[in-house]
Amino acid sequence: MSKNLTSRSEDYSKWYNELVVKADLAQNSAVRGCMVIKPYGYAIWEKMQAELDRMFKETGHQNAYFPLFVPKSLFEAEEKNAEGFAKECAVVTHYRLQNDPDNPGKLRVDPEAKLEEELVVRPTSEAIIWSTYKGWIQSYRDLPLLINQWANVVRWEMRTRLFLRTAEFLWQEGHTAHATKKEALAEAELMNNVYADFAENFMAIPVIKGTKTESERFAGADETYCIEALMQDGKALQAGTSHFLGQNFAKAFDVKFANSEGTQEYVWATSWGVSTRLMGALIMTHSDDQGLVLPPNLAPNQVVIVPIYKGAEQLEELSSTVQGIMKGLRALGVTVKYDDRDTFRPGAKFAQHELQGVPLRIAIGARDLANGTVELARRDTLTKESVALEGIEQHVKDLLDEIQNALFEKAYSYREEHITEVDTFPEFKKVLKNKGGFISAHWDGTAETEDRIKEYTKATIRCIPIDGKKEEGKCVLTGNPSKQRVLFAKAY
Amino acid sequence: MSKNLTSRSEDYSKWYNELVVKADLAQNSAVRGCMVIKPYGYAIWEKMQAELDRMFKETGHQNAYFPLFVPKSLFEAEEKNAEGFAKECAVVTHYRLQNDPDNPGKLRVDPEAKLEEELVVRPTSEAIIWSTYKGWIQSYRDLPLLINQWANVVRWEMRTRLFLRTAEFLWQEGHTAHATKKEALAEAELMNNVYADFAENFMAIPVIKGTKTESERFAGADETYCIEALMQDGKALQAGTSHFLGQNFAKAFDVKFANSEGTQEYVWATSWGVSTRLMGALIMTHSDDQGLVLPPNLAPNQVVIVPIYKGAEQLEELSSTVQGIMKGLRALGVTVKYDDRDTFRPGAKFAQHELQGVPLRIAIGARDLANGTVELARRDTLTKESVALEGIEQHVKDLLDEIQNALFEKAYSYREEHITEVDTFPEFKKVLKNKGGFISAHWDGTAETEDRIKEYTKATIRCIPIDGKKEEGKCVLTGNPSKQRVLFAKAY
Structure with a gap:
């Protein structure tokens, strides 16, 4: 096994790619954008799965399994969700291959085996699951419905990187249904807290809990909670998200329940997920120029x-x-x-x-x-x-206990050193360029300002921190009034 | 919950379908032939997975994950395998949807987002895995390679039934590579024994271990080992298979290794799998007119x-x-x-x-x-x-221990009572019609006779039992010489 890795200071991105391959975690496959997760990498993922699964069950969730395919008519039912994912969908159009008459020994799709309705390979499962929930929910007695699924999903990304952004990835997706808005909001926040707990106490990755701005929300969500981590190159990584979906999917799929007074109401929803992307977060939080560094909790061999x-x-x-x-x-x-x-x-x-x-x-x-x-x-x-x-x-x-703690402390110190409060836009650009990390700055709350800052600097609003100061101030770009600092960063 | 099931004697098939749905195990979905596995059914499947995974690891196997998609050119590389699965492949041809100009609010595949090469949704993963193994195997030191994958696969079946035959199903597939034929054969037989052990001692389902005839073999295998169970309606169910693949995939994907003398040789292969079909075997082995009967080992709540x-x-x-x-x-x-x-x-x-x-x-x-x-x-x-x-x-x-044993004993007695030795074809037909179960009969070893018996009776050769008597005799149909009795049955 050839060891010598490119150093992080020399080329961080190259260091990452080499490490993933040389440490036997994953590799690119013959399929564009899809990875092979090698046994050593998969063993680490299995440790994550086991702990998360335990935490989900402890908070009352059950596992189930829903189809890989989403018929186009269901996929398009929730408009914003469909719009958000339409551009990156793998679509099954045929159900048979046949011998290619023009190329002996080769196959081609059988033109007579065209599906009446195209099937989308799930990029996320809200549509197929809510079309199913319609049959499961009649009364308030059927609620809450607390379900999780471990599955593969496909999003046709153009620029892919092992673990961080792949066309197919593994994840879990929770999908819950509730009688009230309050309960659904509490569930979405609870699961974001579960993710934060898992990231910090199991993976030794410090995270900031927050909500997304409207333009960074999940397609179809009314609110997106997230945990944001900071990598060693000063870029942020979204490590998990939990969405309050309002009644959007209930309305799209006509899922109502009879409340205790017998009145029909639309159901409230959440969904939440983490994926093999966490492997990327793990690598980029702890590893060094000698290779992978694993917190003992995640080490296949401690x-x-x-x-x-x-x-x-x-x-x-x-x-x-x-x-x-x-x-x-x-x-x-x-x-x-x-x-x-x-x-x-x-x-x-x-x-x-x-x-x-x-x-x-x-x-x-x-x-x-x-x-x-x-x-x-x-x-x-x-x-x-x-x-x-x-x-x-x-x-x-x-x-081993000491190492687990030390890794968290080290990452925490790094993260704390890399949250910089800035109050002017020149300072914003300077910090972003010279130091990176999170920039805590006032923002006027408009999508326009958010877009302009992104355009000027490539930094996005990673989150509106939940535990953030409620201090008033002036937007770092426009000078308009702001009620809270938000966290900007360049991100994976 | 409405309980009253159709009784088994009234309509076995209807009883099965009703039980699966009413006991909250699974249901049909909005996608043709694909099922939703409900939380209670999935909890049983998780118990199977955990035990099998433990057994695989105990026998030296590691888990990994390979892509869902198989590029057409790889799919067609091993000719027999391709031929066997081409007729039931879901094929991805496009990677994007767009707004349908003719139908406001609807989507259609974007004609400009056609893939250069079609992607087959894996019906089984030999092709994608062996194209990967090519990069992993250079020398005898890299062998054996003992890998398993938990995954979903898709086979476009026309007539589907919950758990027994679905377009998408969940399974595990082991894929191993060896330096010698002997070692690969031993692995294939070992894993068939692991399946038999699991079926009998964990699921309380008695099985017969055997090999398949050439016409019933896995497409691309030189030998298929199997375990065959008997359902309460007298029909057989193939509960697991383990294949000796010879050097077929190594040749198709050019996977060679340098032996200890430095000579290049093709690698020997096996693959083996069990699937959510085992849920069907479980239900039809133990359950009664009151509903599901679970062996304590598989009960989410004992x-x-x-x-x-x-x-x-x-x-x-x-x-x-x-x-x-x-x-x-x-x-x-x-x-x-x-x-x-x-x-x-x-x-x-x-x-x-x-x-x-x-x-x-x-x-x-x-x-x-x-x-x-x-x-x-x-x-x-x-x-x-x-x-x-x-x-x-x-x-x-x-x-609970007593129940686990009692269920096995009961199923074993039933199975033993339903293996009938017959020596003439009229008797064959009579037993098949009046009693069902396995018919132990002499067969002349030709595919032609096998086909004719299937045509006349719908019974197929379930297996050539490994522990069967080596008694000589005359073929039940043709009277030609035979060296061993084989087991015929109608099958799921």
Whole structure:
């Protein structure tokens, strides 16, 4: 495995692309814009899935599965949603291939197998799900309906990047139905909080909770909550969104319920999702020029043990000690791998595990055995120490907790250092250019100003922070009155 | 919830369809042939997934994810595979919709957004995966490659039935690469054994392990191993298949490896899969005229507790006892739900849980509390007993084990009673008509005879049993020599 990555300072974007491929996370496929998620990358995604799934169930949600395809007539029912996604839809028009008479051995679509109605490959599932909910909801007793789906979706993006923007991606999408506006708003906010909790406490990624401006909202939503993270190059990344959909889909699909007085009302809706994009956030928050850095919670192997030996006999001697350590670690809930491959030398193994972000590496040789010690290398700080074999298990366990915290603290400090309050537009442009990060500035609340700032600087309003100061001020561009600072940034 | 199902004897097929819908497992969707898997059905599927995933990982496999789409040129590379699936492919031809100028408010495919190369929605992933493996395999050190994928696939079936045959279904597909034929054959057989173990010991479904005849093989396979189950109407159901693919895909995609002597060789392959079809097998193996019967291993709730009370005060009294039982059951690893909904009467709850196959139901009222007993109802036998509160937890735990075994034994007896050895064709037809089940008969080994028997009787060769007698005999149709009995049946 060739290790040498381009450094972040040299070319951040190139560093990212190389890391994703060299650390065996994902690669481009033969299909334009679609990725292959490799086993190591998928194992990390599985850890995210398991934790999120647990959190969704704990908050009362159930999983279900809805069709991949959305008939065009359903797709176009909610006008804003349709408009928002029409430009990036993969469309199935035929249901059969046949031998191509002009090209022996080749196939072509069978012109006689044209679908009466085209099928859109779901870019998101509100349409197909709300057409189904119509049959599930009659009375207030059927509410709330709290459902999540793990699925693949397709959005035909023109410029794609592994994990960050791919034509097909994996995600979960929650779709809930409620009797009241208040309850639906509370659900949308709750799930945004679940995402924030997951990002911070599980992925060690600090996030800012906020709402989107109207022009950045999900197509079909009345309000979009989001969590925004900051990458090491000073660009923001939207890590999750939760939408209050009002009665838009209920009206488009005529989903009403009888309230406790027997009156028919339209149902209130939310939807919320996170995707394999989180892999991009993970990589760009913690990793360094040596490769991936994984918070212990997300590491497929939290510890790897590498034996240093000459000959089979020495290996056997080491191995019985190693088995004891592994048993002890597993009893403490630590995942550990013994890398006793004889096709690679220790140095090559060290390099690989460093590149792949294994949080702790234990190296043990005959001399260590004699001294009753092992060498313990920590991935995040790239430091090594000699540690007594006795009690190694608890030491490792504690260190993993420490690493999980340290990664969050480091990212948090970086993020805090990169939120800059500015009050004039020249300053805005200067900070954006020289420092990057979030710019906290007053905005007059108009889409026009938002657009102009975007046009001048490429920075967008990432969110109106929920916990932000309610201070009054003057718009950084127009000088018109503003009631709250918002966060601008260039973004992924 | 309206319970009354059509009885199995009246109309088996109608009974199945009604059960799937009324027990809240799945329903048809707005998309032809595609189903919605409802939360209760999906919870059962999640239990299957978790156990299978554990078994795959235990046998050394890793998960990964490959694209949904297969470019036509890759799809057609392995000729037999392409031929086998071409007739049932959903094909994406466009990547954008636009406003339809002739129909305001409607959309149409944008004629300018036609793909240069059509994309087939994967009916199975050998093509896309082997085109990827080409980049992953150089040397014998890269082998074996043991990968599994959980995914949705699409096969455009004309006649669909919930779970049994749907245009889109969920499955797992294993795709492995090996250095030798022997190793690939062993893998294909191993995974068929894993499926058999899962079906019998987890789903309580007895299966016969065998190989398929050439005409029933997977398109592109040199050998197909399978597990065949028998449904209560005497029809067989193929519950899982595992294919030895020879070097067919390696040749089609030019995947070679350098062996330890440095010589280039084509790689050997297997693939294997089970799908949401297993839900159909589950339903038709165990369920009865009252509804679903679930083996405890697959029950989202193994026990449900229903309080019998008048007024809030009585409910509160009962609830503290119930909480104690639940705690005790959970400590033993039993999943339990307290159904204290005040919107339904006990009778309605009993009916629902019976219909949904909850293995054990505990009813507890004020009188029970006074007597120190509860009423325990067993779903599989539809029997009730009064049981002491003291020690109820262990009693329930033991009973769940007993039910799991009893369901297997019952299905096994039925299956054994429905394997009939026949030696003449008139007898063959008579047994098939009057009794159904598997017919064990001699076959001369030709596709022609197989086809003729199918034409005359609709029965197909389900498998050549692996553990079958190697007895010589004469073909039941032609009288030509045969070396082994094979199993015929009508099948789903």
